[in-house]
Amino acid sequence: MDGNKHAVYYECSDKAKLISAPTEDLRKWLDENPENYKQILPYAGRHLRLLENFVSDITFADISTRLLNLLPRNIIEESQNLKLNNDLPDKEITNLIGSTRALVNRHLQELKENGSIKIFRKKMEIKDLKTIAS
Structure with missing residues (x-):
């Protein structure tokens, strides 16, 4: 088609x-x-x-892989912020990757702990795109 x-x-x-x-x-x-x-x-x-x-x-694909594929597709290059409404809240991420909120939260916390992302006031900033995109 x-x-x-x-x-x-x-x-x-x-x-x-x-x-x-x-x-x-x-x-x-x-x-x-x-x-x-x-x-x-x-x-x-x-x-x-x-x-x-x-x-x-x-x-x-496992949940971690789906999450790592989703985040780079939805960032604004200049600011490294997510471009979708409300910076992709956990509920929206779970819907987009077909997971549960608890699992997405766990993976986001791992990304936060290793310095790949920064989460503050329901906003998410990608700190290390190379780590996420690899």
């Missing part, structure tokens, strides 16, 4: 309705309506890849 070939297999465990069309018919319709093509397929492809990456991370 986004120009990159990728073999993926999905299974739906809930009752669902599916709309399908032969790929050639869909491509023809999109060729005849290029304003739709330029918006729909790249958008859908990006979101499918994000979902696939999330599921892969949840399945194969």
Whole structure:
């Protein structure tokens, strides 16, 4: 859909309705309506890849790895502060990496103790990006 070939297999465990069309018919319709093509397929492809990456991370990466991958993706380079609202509170981090608040807190405290991050007044500052990103 986004120009990159990728073999993926999905299974739906809930009752669902599916709309399908032969790929050639869909491509023809999109060729005849290029304003739709330029918006729909790249958008859908990006979101499918994000979902696939999330599921892969949840399945194969431990909590520490998921946390260490999340923090560098969400910082403002100039200030080394997290760029999401409220500096990614623990609850939001737990939702983003699929963990519990207690485990995220434990890992954040380890990062704080080794000097990688600084936490103050519900704000977080990345002190050592190289340690986190490696």
